[in-house]
Amino acid sequence: MSEEIRPNFNRNLITFIFLIGTFVTILNQTVLFTALPEIMGDFGISAGTGQWLTTAYLMANGILLPVTAFLIGKYTTRQLMIVAMSLFIVGTALATVSPSFTVLLIARIIQASGASITMLLMQTVFFIIFPREKRGAAMGLVGLVLAFAPAIGPTLSGFIMNQFSWRYIFLMVLPVAVLVLILTLIYMKNVTEVNKRQKIDMTSVVLSTIGFGGLLYGISIAGSDSGLNATLWCIVGAIGLTLLILKGLKSEKPMLEFRVFKSYAFVLSTIAVVISFICIMGPQTMLPIYIQNIKGMTALDSGLILLPGAIVNGIVSLVAGKIYDRIGGRYLGVFGYILIAASVIPFIFMDAQTALWIIVLFYALMLAGISMIMMPMTTEGLNALPDHLINHGTAMINTFRQVGGSIGTALLVTIYTKVSNHASESGQFNEVAQSQVHGINYVFIGVVVFAIFGLIASSSLKSRKGKVALSSK
Template identity: 35%
Template sequence: MVAVMLSGTFLVVMNATMISPAFPAIMAEMGVDASTVQWMASGYALVEAVVIPLNAFFLGRLTTRRLFIGGMALFAVGALVAAVSASFPVLLAGRMMQAVGTGLCMPTVMTLIVLTFPRERRGSAMGVVGLIISFAPAIGPSLAGVLIDTVGWHMVFTLVTLLAVAIAIAAHVTLRNQEGFQPTDLDLPSIPLLLAGMLSLLYGLSSAASAQSKLVPVGLVALGIVLLALFARRQLSLERPLLRVQVLANRRYRTALLIMGTLMAALVGSEVVAPIFVQQVMGQSATASGLLLLPGAVLGAFSGLFAGRLFDRVGIRKPAVAGAIGLAIGAAGVFSFSPTMPIIELALVYTVIFLGIQFLSTPLNTWGLNALDQEEVPHANALSSTMTQVGLSVGSVLMGSLVSLGPAVAPAGALPLDVVFAGVHLAYAGMAALLFLAVIAILALVRTTRADREAQQAVGAAASQDAAQRGRSAALKVADLMNADPRTVSAEASVRDVIVALQEAQSVGIPLVDGEERPVGYVSDGDLLRYLARQNDRFTDGMSVLAIADSSDLSERLTSLLSLDAMKLASTGMLTVEASADAEEGFRRLAEHRVKKLVVVEGGRLVGTLSRRNVMGAMFSLEDRLTQVARAAE
């Protein structure tokens, strides 16, 4: 069942990026320009932006099994319609059906995965899911490019159809239904306001290049802005809005959201322009245009993980500046593009841009969300998901429109190839402008707060004091401070036994030991609380963020917890320290790993525990003991 759900997730995420290498072939076969063909990307993102927030409503009225299978079936039908289409309107209709199916399947799959895994295994499961989602967008264009060059772009949709049908059939056989979702209200007027506002805005932008009268696109843009303003005003008056826009009042979250929207617009814009430039101007294959994006997408997934850890250690400013420098270098490299440039140079510039965007994504999102109260985070996640899709739509429309301006900006009598390149060059200039705008915003607005600086200064001061004491404390051992008679629990015990031991010992954590007193696990009060608390998970594919709420009842979680084997909840990778180690080593591990207790071992056997309480209890006598140690050393 899990394999079926992960396959469905991978397919719908990969499908979102598979179509871009086919743009030149579709333009040639169906006689449409870049501003029209880009609707296959912008319309897809727009429909997702509208459908995803409705998932809670559907979960409360349909079974999860029916919702997933129905969404995958609709996705397959849309792919089939696109595969057999002979005109662009039919092709676009099939693509939009796929988007609806994706909007139904993605949140449902995430919810099912969250509910399928036991709470004690959920963290590792979510890591696997996140990794799969991160790599799907990288594989899509490369696979599509090979198919387009060998059997044509129709086969891309044919393959997706077959895979979607296989997943739907497998889901019908293996997928079990999850119940317990409460029906929620849905404000129907909000949906057409959001959809009509975005369509009007995007169509106005896309038609600006080809409209005979500029009044029409200007009027459509103005109408879109008015409708979106009415949508936002309505959300403010609803008790349960479709999107809780009140979180935008927070300046830091708003700044992060706008910067990420700008970056997403530049990212998808680059993906729209790349196949046109590589295939029509440079004369390369669809495979080459698909592989062009692969290095940046793969390396970007890893850079996002590194940046998230760096943010935890040093705050936002250093990762933000590093990412901004990468963006500036990539944006400057855009202006070196020419029809005769080596494709390896083009791939290098794209890799730098992708690395910069992915490097900034996790720190910026986290920085913005950290400024909100905990109860506001799920609403902010939902708004971020929608606004990311809006940014993708706007970027696609903007770049497609700029490419279509080629005849207007090319010199008179220019060759057709030069006309196309003039539009492509203008689009790349627009993409560079978006990147430079993001760089300026990051350097001016994204800063470590005073509270963050004070915390880092406190850490630095503590580190300086530790260094001053290092020479005197070398002879003070962990064994001198540890609790030599700690309470332990057998590895075969239940969580109920652990809770009893925690209460009797008035401790924050209990080691689990085997028959030879070797530590094999550790259960803390934090592990128990995390199991009992609602677990609201977030997922990202490097572009959008999806929030999944935990709908289980507290009594269900408590009953499950008490009957659980302790080892299923325990952390098996517990932190240990040798009894003969310097006391400072114990202090360092307690501080750096932010844990409350260490397991002290000797010869592999548990001989004690060292907790913060042990250190605090000895604090007043510690200076005297260090003085004695220093005198003895003299």
């Protein structure tokens, strides 16, 4: 964009609209964690089924992010933001009045459609409206919002559910989303370049949906369905992804640019980011179940117990970005994963009598480790790419973070379901609660294993100093 037209828009106002809009949409990734036990009771569903409210939201993000990259080049900033917030509002309103789990799941997918557009559009717009010397501060704000919003979600929902039902969680965000839409209609300016002749590659969209969706569904049903059925779905997903990659490599302008993975540093950084997302989503799914179902505490109690971790997450995210400019991403990634593994170990030995201060302390330490990885490792990967591949790298690392995180979370929930059910059926424990705790223990063993792989990926990187992240968590 030329300098002559930069004064035609209010940069601070556009920044405010995007930050608030993105905060409220990303908040919905984790806002149902604390409410999941009550939703399970209302609709008579298992934890494996209930986790689809989060998994489907993340999955829809992952599938739609590549499409959003195309939409940004075809439609104006204002048009896309209006569509994004409208979709989010419709999904939120539908979730509020949903009469069944199926309707609630559909509502979550509609919400995710709007969120995926908002998230990627914000990153692209900020890269345009801020000069190079100010992008660091801008991306620091983005990192704070995208780190703090998912972390604060369980706490906010806990406060609401202490007085009302889970439906009021959606009523809480609805007026904020409407306000963002009104501000967009009045103040949003078009800042991205548009090429209306671009045509969407529907074949790639279908292959992406089959590939990522097949893998996720196969892993998700592994805990409750036959092994053969789950394996078949995983095979279908693998075939879809293989065809998508082959098609992309043959195309001059693919929907997903897999050539970014020619960079060894980008591959390792993407792995580190995906694993860190799994390490945060797994515990955020399990701990509210433990606190409410095992400890017999309220949703508000659950939210308050997780609140210190959310605060630590936001603070460390800001600090980590500044440290990255000095020492690079490798050392932050290594230390972050060591901290994650060390802080998760106490949860492996957790039982029904575990003191609450242990949960508060080690959960906060775990989120501190996550914050040392998310933004710095994203930056590390993008810094390894040439300038003309930055946009493709941003879309790719966001896509794999969402989809990989969804698959990893589904895998951890499957572990919980299988272990707890086996312990209960075999009579290993006298009470169902003890069997559930046993399943949760194994989930955290899985988190430690993931953290070890993340540590290997981070330590394999060369230390490099670079620009502040062009992407975000």
